[in-house]
Amino acid sequence: MSFWQDLKKPIIGLAPMDGITNVAFRHVQAKIAKPDIIFTEFVHTDGLFFNPARVLRPFVYTPIERPIIAQLYGKNPDHFYIGAHLVSFLGFSGLDLNLGCPAKTVIRSGGGAALIENPSLVAKIIKATQAGLSDFAKNPKIDHLGLKAKNLDAVYDFQKKYRLKPSSQALPLSIKTRIGTDKVVTKEWIPFLLSHDPSTITIHGRLLKDGHSGPVAWDEIKLAAELRDRGSHQTLILGNGGVKNRSEGEKMSKKHRIDGVLIGQAALGNPWVFSDHSPTRGDKLETMRLHAKVFEKHMPESNFESLRKHFIWYTKGLKDARALRQKIITFTSSGDLDYRLS
Numbered sequence: 001m002s003f004w005q006d007l008k009k010p011i012i013g014l015a016p017m018d019g020i021t022n023v024a025f026r027h028v029q030a031k032i033a034k035p036d037i038i039f040t041e042f043v044h045t046d047g048l049f050f051n052p053a054r055v056l057r058p059f060v061y062t063p064i065e066r067p068i069i070a071q072l073y074g075k076n077p078d079h080f081y082i083g084a085h086l087v088s089f090l091g092f093s094g095l096d097l098n099l100g101c102p103a104k105t106v107i108r109s110g111g112g113a114a115l116i117e118n119p120s121l122v123a124k125i126i127k128a129t130q131a132g133l134s135d136f137a138k139n140p141k142i143d144h145l146g147l148k149a150k151n152l153d154a155v156y157d158f159q160k161k162y163r164l165k166p167s168s169q170a171l172p173l174s175i176k177t178r179i180g181t182d183k184v185v186t187k188e189w190i191p192f193l194l195s196h197d198p199s200t201i202t203i204h205g206r207l208l209k210d211g212h213s214g215p216v217a218w219d220e221i222k223l224a225a226e227l228r229d230r231g232s233h234q235t236l237i238l239g240n241g242g243v244k245n246r247s248e249g250e251k252m253s254k255k256h257r258i259d260g261v262l263i264g265q266a267a268l269g270n271p272w273v274f275s276d277h278s279p280t281r282g283d284k285l286e287t288m289r290l291h292a293k294v295f296e297k298h299m300p301e302s303n304f305e306s307l308r309k310h311f312i313w314y315t316k317g318l319k320d321a322r323a324l325r326q327k328i329i330t331f332t333s334s335g336d337l338d339y340r341l342s
């Protein structure tokens with residue numbers, strides 16, 4: 001039994017988004033309207049092995065984000081075995097395997113959604129990850145994994161700096177994937193994944209070639225749940241793609257008989273999608289100020305300018321959005337929002 005089974009259904013969670021769902025975004029989201037589950041941005045397993053100091057930043061998290069799931073991508077099973085240990089060592093609630101990313105660099109390297117066409121490698125990756133999670137539970141250490149001393153130190157330093165406690169039990173494995181690369185393969189792909197008994201499979205109802213927009217094949221997501229039922233698997237099935245808010249997610253879950261949904265792009269500048277509250281102009285400005293402060297506190301080494309896109313998303317739908325945007329592009333600290341945003 002894992003935390004997944006204890007969650008109230010339907011589960012309405014925040015989808016992972018690289019370059020967006022960092023600790024500041026997730027912390028604000030959890031404060032304003034808490035999703036039932038939250039995912040980190042993805043981290044490359046090769047990076048965890050060769051240079052954790054450089055790639056660990058997306059794994060900074062705060063307690064209010066729990067349950068928080070670390071997402072990994074890559075294609076080397078040995079590095080997934082190590083990644084599973086590190087994710088457990090950093091105390092996450094679960095580990096998610098990315099089998100759906102369409103980014104060109106990821107696809108070219110044979111990871112993300114490209115793996116949909118390589119089931120024999122996926123089987124090795126899943127087995128290595130599951131072994132890493134259960135081996136860590138039996139022997140909660142990371143000093144026997146072959147990491148260079150400086151890389152091991154980087155992981156210890158990270159754990160200490162953010163006061164993270166190792167997990168005391170084997171973390172559940174979830175998988176996020178698509179319905180195919182250039183043609184729909186749900187009927188073969190989902191039973192294959194189910195045969196490895198992951199706790200949860202999230203299905204983004206688009207093909208790799210569709211990227212992150214366009215129609216979503218909810219009938220394929222529904223089929224995945226039917227395949228799960230036919231095979232009597234315990235795996236939860238979540239749908240994903242184009243869901244606008246919590247109440248729509250609840251409706252889609254009921255209609256397609258799935259266990260929940262993940263919401264991605266609808267949450268940009270709009271954390272209220274998880275509460276169905278209609279934000280006022282005042283709510284939006286106040287939340288922008290909060291976002292700026294949380295960013296400075298938890299991501300002090302990051303460039304403040306990277307926040308501007310978030311502020312611009314918050315202004316969407318406001319009558320004076322244009323005027324606000326002109327100010328936003330000059331902001332360089334939370335003080336600017338305190339004194340110049342009204």
Ligand SMILES: Cc1cc2nc3c(=O)[nH]c(=O)nc-3n(C[C@H](O)[C@H](O)[C@H](O)COP(=O)(O)O)c2cc1C
Pocket residue numbers: 015016017018019020041042071098100101176204212240241242243262263264265266
């Ligand atoms: C900018 C961006 C970055 C993304 N990064 C990831 C990622 O790191 N891992 C992942 O599994 N999916 C990633 N996705 C896909 C989303 O999790 C989600 O599947 C997709 O946006 C569809 O959901 P939506 O229509 O609700 O946005 C990303 C999507 C976007 C737009």
